[in-house]
Amino acid sequence: MRRTTRWNSALVAALLASGTGVLLEEPILLLLSIPAIVFAVYSHATAVPIPTLEIERTISADSPSHGEAVEVTVTLRNTGRQTLTNVSLADGVPRLLAVRGGSARHATVLEPGGETTMSYTVVAKHGIHRFEPAAVVCRDTSGSTAVGTTVEPETETVLACRSPIQSVTFGRLVHTRPGTTVTAVDGSGTEFSNVRAYRPGDRPSRIDWNRYARERELTTVRFREERAQPTVLCLDARQCCYRAATDGDPHAVAYERFAARELLDAAADSNEPVGLSVLGTGQQWMAPKTGSRHIATVRRTLADPETLPLEPPTVHIGRTDRTTGDEQGRELRTRIGRQTGVLLLSPLLDEVPVELARTLQAEGNPVTVLSPDVTAERSLGTAVARVRRRNRIATLRRAAVPVVDWDPETPLESAMRAGVNR
Numbered sequence: 001m002r003r004t005t006r007w008n009s010a011l012v013a014a015l016l017a018s019g020t021g022v023l024l025e026e027p028i029l030l031l032l033s034i035p036a037i038v039f040a041v042y043s044h045a046t047a048v049p050i051p052t053l054e055i056e057r058t059i060s061a062d063s064p065s066h067g068e069a070v071e072v073t074v075t076l077r078n079t080g081r082q083t084l085t086n087v088s089l090a091d092g093v094p095r096l097l098a099v100r101g102g103s104a105r106h107a108t109v110l111e112p113g114g115e116t117t118m119s120y121t122v123v124a125k126h127g128i129h130r131f132e133p134a135a136v137v138c139r140d141t142s143g144s145t146a147v148g149t150t151v152e153p154e155t156e157t158v159l160a161c162r163s164p165i166q167s168v169t170f171g172r173l174v175h176t177r178p179g180t181t182v183t184a185v186d187g188s189g190t191e192f193s194n195v196r197a198y199r200p201g202d203r204p205s206r207i208d209w210n211r212y213a214r215e216r217e218l219t220t221v222r223f224r225e226e227r228a229q230p231t232v233l234c235l236d237a238r239q240c241c242y243r244a245a246t247d248g249d250p251h252a253v254a255y256e257r258f259a260a261r262e263l264l265d266a267a268a269d270s271n272e273p274v275g276l277s278v279l280g281t282g283q284q285w286m287a288p289k290t291g292s293r294h295i296a297t298v299r300r301t302l303a304d305p306e307t308l309p310l311e312p313p314t315v316h317i318g319r320t321d322r323t324t325g326d327e328q329g330r331e332l333r334t335r336i337g338r339q340t341g342v343l344l345l346s347p348l349l350d351e352v353p354v355e356l357a358r359t360l361q362a363e364g365n366p367v368t369v370l371s372p373d374v375t376a377e378r379s380l381g382t383a384v385a386r387v388r389r390r391n392r393i394a395t396l397r398r399a400a401v402p403v404v405d406w407d408p409e410t411p412l413e414s415a416m417r418a419g420v421n422r
Contacts, residue, residue: 052080092132098248230288236346237280252347255372325352
């Protein structure tokens with residue numbers, strides 16, 4: 001609760017006027033001070049609002065397509081016994097969703113048992129968007145006292161704008177072969193490796209029965225194993241990547257996080273080992289693994305605002321995006337194995353990701369760049385930024401680094417298929 005000072009100046013003026021009237025024996029001054037004193041006393045005598053509220057929120061589509069208009073309906077109900085004479089409501093719209101119709105704010109009077117309903121429209125964007133609790137401010141009749149609170153519905157409101165990847169794997173996107181590689185480890189693969197003496201416990205299907213028929217000697221055939229190649233999702237989350245095409249649109253890091261989440265789910269379905277690296281002020285590293293527990297950990301990390309904040313991170317004094325990217329890029333190269341593929345997600349707004357991708361490629365790591373396009377042609381400066389980004393894409397392709405140039409207004413999988421088939 002906070003008490004405003006809107007009547008304090010009137011009270012001070014009234015006291016000065018009445019005091020002056022007494023000293024000068026001027027009744028007119030005493031009379032003039034009475035209204036101000038009455039209003040000041042009234043502001044302190046009105047009942048402090050005690051809000052007891054419930055809220056309901058519904059959305060017209062739980063799983064809309066990107067760009068689809070979604071209507072949000074909010075109902076606020078006064079379940080207390082006190083009339084709330086001045087109620088201001090602001091719904092908790094997700095930060096990356098813009099209100100394009102109506103208003104997410106409302107003001108009303110709520111009697112006991114009364115309710116009010118408001119509606120507004122948001123435009124769905126890629127990603128999973130969770131609504132925050134609604135903020136409510138209740139003021140007394142005089143407006144001198146305000147009580148603020150938050151109200152949330154019984155069930156969380158989530159708008160999930162997904163784009164599942166079904167036909168493209170890391171093997172097709174990053175590695176030259178479709179997801180597997182022949183290793184030096186002997187096992188139960190398909191390519192012949194060698195023959196050894198039979199050991200108790202060897203499976204009958206691995207015994208060389210032809211040799212046994214000829215020589216009456218039991219031997220076991222060994223094959224080279226085929227294992228899915230590991231891949232690291234590397235997100236460029238430096239400060240310069242927090243750019244959006246237009247006001248109200250998600251920035252590039254939000255699109256990177258969305259794409260990484262969809263790719264992670266695809267890797268889990270195909271049991272491909274996947275890791276995570278984040279370039280930014282809060283660098284994160286997770287080695288490639290498989291398994292539901294590892295996938296869940298990576299998923300939580302992608303959703304962690306400390307790792308991938310919604311707002312641009314603060315760059316420490318003496319450091320720049322360039323120095324941060326170069327240092328963390330060198331650290332990434334020391335951590336990954338020679339056959340580990342890298343899927344670098346970056347809007348390509350400077351040279352750091354270009355140099356990192358070319359270096360990894362030269363050192364023998366398969367690399368593919370997935371780049372959400374957040375450039376525009378609103379002004380000369382943004383048009384120049386778009387041309388420079390296109391030049392960086394051309395530079396990477398000349399260096400044999402595949403680039404998936406993704407317009408966020410199109411489905412992610414379509415852009416990936418186009419990149420694979422290019």
